[in-house]
């Protein structure tokens with residue numbers, strides 16, 4: 443086996459089976475490491491990751507979605523490339539996604555969206571989640587088996603965000619099908635990003651939603667977004683509202699569904715943990731935080747140095763591409779005691795960087811946490827046991843598990859489960 447530093451993180455499929463071994467080895471090379479294979483600086487240290495994510499002045503998010511392998515549409519020159527970035531922003535792939543915005547346009551987009559994610563709205567959406575999770579779980583428990591990732595997790599997260607936004611019910615199956623067929627972001631088979639056709643499709647439908655809700659508002663979140671104003675009371679351009687609505691719909695699909703898959707993998711591989719959680723469902727949120735830390739579904743994000751600066755001891759010149767190993771930082775022993783251990787009672791576990799940090803910290807984190815808690819609680823409450831289907835995945839020690847071929851997303855492509863019903867299921871109300 444090649445050393446981690448000899449393997450190209452952006453194309454090497456062997457990393458998919460055990461990315462944590464790769465991240466640990468990279469961390470052993472230093473918190474900040476200049477790749478010999480690509481023109482990229484890797485950040486693995488927790489403190490250094492926070493420093494980069496928290497420094498939106500020196501680091502642009504322009505390449506956060508496309509990644510560092512997609513060529514820049516300009517050759518960086520000088521000690522400050524802020525002007526070059528703005529001049530060429532529109533030419534870079536994925537520039538329409540808010541995760542790539544910088545400065546005032548980003549702050550304005552955040553201001554529009556964060557108003558929508560208020561606790562009262564999430565509470566109302568939770569009623570939908572609870573009802574849908576209950577029906578979905580009862581149906582698979584009655585069958586005694588399911589393929590969890592595509593059959594349960596993916597439709598669940600798609601329909602929850604569709605309900606939150608107010609996507610009409612009759613349109614929802616189209617989105618489920620389109621998202622199901624899409625390649626993951628950060629495709630290992632094509633690390634240079636090209637146009638994303640699924641986002642284009644979703645954007646087209648969302649344009650109609652926004653236009654019709656500007657004309658005739660309804661009682662839903664899309665109408666609020668369509669008619670929202672910036673803090674200075676100006677009305678956003680319709681194209682911008684469509685972009686934001688699209689990204690809101692799409693950004694939490696793969697990430698949440700794949701995290702659900704990883705949660706289930708932990709549960710089937712550690713039956714003592716599964717029993718402990720079933721006996722005390724109040725521990726489910728702690729469980730979710732440890733899975734986020736140890737198996738976060740966004741492994742990395744990337745930044746472009748806007749001006750000459752430093753990360754830790756390393757001098758960074760303007761134009762340097764920086765990839766932050768979020769999943770590596772979440773295993774840094776300088777921050778985490780026994781980082782590889784799964785600890786339900788880990789203090790300050792929520793401080794992991796699985797949702798990023800700083801100006802671009804995940805806006806959907808409260809929604810993701812609620813989705814995970816609701817579906818996992820229902821599954822545990824309605825079963826006496828959940829096991830991995832060994833016909834599909836092989837016995838312990840010789841498991842056959844396939845992970846998304848992505849340098850961004852971490853998660854299983856499929857997870858076949860066998861479910862034993864609880865003799866007496868616990869109701870959602872009783873476990874709250």
Ligand code: HEM
Nearest residue numbers: 506540541693694697698740743797798802804805806810
């Ligand atoms: C387990 C599930 C999720 C994970 C692991 C995750 C992870 C992340 C990370 C790491 C970032 C920061 C990227 C960066 O700084 O470059 C981010 C940003 C973002 N996430 Fe999530 N996410 C999840 C679920 C969601 C959901 C459910 C939504 C939508 C409802 C969502 C919407 C967004 C948006 C819009 C941004 C961009 C924020 C900005 O640029 O200011 N995410 N997410």
